Amino acid sequence: MNDIECSRAGCRAGARWRVVWRNPRIHTADRRKVWTACDEHVSYLRGFLAARDFPVEVEPMTEATA
Structure with a gap:
């Protein structure tokens, strides 16, 4: 799970959240x-999508969702 990186441009930090x-x-x-x-x-990232009126949910990343 720690190998998954943040989707923000230029960020290489480990992801802990899923923005659906x-x-x-x-x-x-x-x-x-x-x-x-x-x-x-x-x-x-959540705000970027919400500002465009896209349905968005934030979930913690788990072993099952990674």
Whole structure:
């Protein structure tokens, strides 16, 4: 699980969060995309998506979801 890096451009920190989202204009309700985030960037990535009115959820990354 520690090998997964944050999705924020330029960040190489280990991810601890899953930012699950979709663009409702192009994705069906069952299609979800996942960005990974470190503690420092989880709020930034969530806010970036929420500002575009995309449905977004933040979940802790676990061994099962890694």
